[in-house]
Amino acid sequence: MAAPINMNWGFDNRTAGLRIPFAPPQGTRIENRFPGADSNPYLAIAATLACGYLGMKQKLQPTDPIKTNQPPSDYPEVEIARTLEEGLRLLEECEPLCDILGNDFVTAYMGVKRSEFETFNRVISSWEREHLLLNV
Secondary structure (H helix, E strand, O other): OOOOOOOEEEEOOOOOOOEEOOHHHHHHHOEEOOOOOOOOOHHHHHHHHHHHHHHHHOOOOOOOOOOOOOOOHHHOOOOOOHHHHHHHHHHHHOOOHHHHHHHHHHHHHHHHHHHHHHHOOOOOOHHHHHHHHHOO
């Protein structure tokens, strides 16, 4: 199975983050392929449903679906957080999502994730040892 390479959606497209496989009407489903294997599935589902709800509430219109043979250069541009720190900042700034998830939860979640991020930043990675420490 291919991993998603973009933050778009498509019909039976394994490169899309949201995939709608071809199926009979009673078997129709949407696969959310954005969350990583290390994510909390309950939180991933809650965030997905909350974002869908906010999209409906704001009457947002979806983009056109990505076609299987469409080159990546033709994909619509979608900005996403590149780091945990940036993702947490974006979550904190999204008042509607914080309201849905609950301010107490968001505050606790951000505290835990920022603590994890600080712990991670104190560790020297193998890349840093190999490329920085041993080559200076």
